[in-house]
Amino acid sequence: MKYDRVYNFSAGPSILPEEVLESVRDNLLNYEGSGMCVMEMSHRSKVFQKIIDEAEQDLRDLMGIPENYKVMFIQGGATLQFAMLPMNLMKNGVADYIVTGNWSKKAYNEAKKYGKINLVASSDDRNYSYIPDCSDLPISEDADYVYICENETIHGTTYQQLPNTKGKILVSDQSSMFLSKPCNVADYGVIYGGVQKNIGPAGMTIVIMREDLIREDLPTYVPTYMSYATHANNGSMYNTPNCWSIYVCGQVFKYLKKIGGLEAMAKMNEEKAKILYDFLDESKMFNGTVEKEFRSLMNVPFVTASKETDAEVVAATKAAGFDNLKGHKSVGGLRASIYNAMPKEGVIALVEFLRNYEKENYKG
Ligand SMILES: *Cc1c(COP(=O)(O)O)cnc(C)c1O
Numbered sequence: 001m002k003y004d005r006v007y008n009f010s011a012g013p014s015i016l017p018e019e020v021l022e023s024v025r026d027n028l029l030n031y032e033g034s035g036m037c038v039m040e041m042s043h044r045s046k047v048f049q050k051i052i053d054e055a056e057q058d059l060r061d062l063m064g065i066p067e068n069y070k071v072m073f074i075q076g077g078a079t080l081q082f083a084m085l086p087m088n089l090m091k092n093g094v095a096d097y098i099v100t101g102n103w104s105k106k107a108y109n110e111a112k113k114y115g116k117i118n119l120v121a122s123s124d125d126r127n128y129s130y131i132p133d134c135s136d137l138p139i140s141e142d143a144d145y146v147y148i149c150e151n152e153t154i155h156g157t158t159y160q161q162l163p164n165t166k167g168k169i170l171v172s173d174q175s176s177m178f179l180s181k182p183c184n185v186a187d188y189g190v191i192y193g194g195v196q197k198n199i200g201p202a203g204m205t206i207v208i209m210r211e212d213l214i215r216e217d218l219p220t221y222v223p224t225y226m227s228y229a230t231h232a233n234n235g236s237m238y239n240t241p242n243c244w245s246i247y248v249c250g251q252v253f254k255y256l257k258k259i260g261g262l263e264a265m266a267k268m269n270e271e272k273a274k275i276l277y278d279f280l281d282e283s284k285m286f287n288g289t290v291e292k293e294f295r296s297l298m299n300v301p302f303v304t305a306s307k308e309t310d311a312e313v314v315a316a317t318k319a320a321g322f323d324n325l326k327g328h329k330s331v332g333g334l335r336a337s338i339y340n341a342m343p344k345e346g347v348i349a350l351v352e353f354l355r356n357y358e359k360e361n362y363k364g
Pocket residue numbers: 012076077078079080103149151152153173174175176194195197
């Protein structure tokens with residue numbers, strides 16, 4: 001491959017579009033005639049203001065974000081949002097959570113520190129291998145919001161249909177599916193995601209929040225940095241933001257617009273995922289772990305019959321130039337994360353490798 005790169009199936013931080021990396025490289029020492037690198041630039045400079053403004057506008061164009069939603073670039077990772085959301089959204093002190101895997105479980109456990117949190121649905125009974133029916137849940141009368149993780153990065157499940165929240169605000173962690181397909185922002189109160197899964201360099205989270213949910217009258221214990229009003233009122237520059245991540249994410253947004261936006265991206269992602277899932281369905285040696293209806297387009301976990309074989313396959317793939325296929329420690333097996341930037345050829349090559357591996361090693 002060009003530059004001797006491997007096919008990187010990491011769940012995050014993860015693969016970025018080569019074209020974006022090349023542009024970043026070409027502008028590294030002197031960003032567009034500014035005489036300096038974006039890493040060296042004041043966040044208060046005109047040049048950087050243009051970078052952040054364009055990043056926001058390009059994201060708005062890509063997702064069709066309505067005027068009455070704020071876009072915020074916040075540090076602390078998606079994990080900080082697990083606390084920031086309940087701190088800011090709780091008025092009645094009640095929220096309903098749907099737990100479908102590690103990430104929604106972490107968010108649920110964190111939120112419990114700040115109010116009465118109801119577990120309204122869970123797929124724990126079958127090892128988080130599916131998404132529960134969310135069409136008629138016991139949503140609490142006084143719930144301030146309903147929380148989901150829309151794509152569980154570790155378990156490889158995704159919602160086919162958003163839950164019926166019975167009029168309550170929907171909050172969605174989209175970290176590992178952000179910009180993978182079109183999204184109707186108006187269906188949500190809040191969409192957020194750590195950017196290191198499907199967009200850019202680690203160290204930043206994008207929060208898209210309906211304006212009327214941003215409050216100034218928060219409990220005094222809420223740190224200034226953890227109030228959304230702080231970020232919304234200061235154009236994500238109350239303090240020094242993650243300038244580098246904002247810049248690279250902005251470059252990715254421009255790239256996505258250029259290749260046809262989220263419709264085109266969704267089509268490519270569906271094609272890629274189908275190649276891998278079709279193989280898993282026909283294979284005797286490798287089996288997908290998720291119920292078909294709820295399979296993620298982004299994270300594809302699969303197993304062989306034993307842990308030993310799993311480990312052998314991981315080692316063999318690595319030696320052949322396919323990296324980071326080891327499953328998460330809480331699930332085991334293998335996992336191929338096939339985010340936006342993974343080229344179709346990467347998936348085809350992986351399937352070819354696994355097919356040959358099976359031919360040579362599977363004893364039945
Ligand atoms: C990775 C991930 C997180 C945590 O992200 P950090 O930025 O490391 O805090 C949260 N939710 C989902 C769905 C993730 O994939």
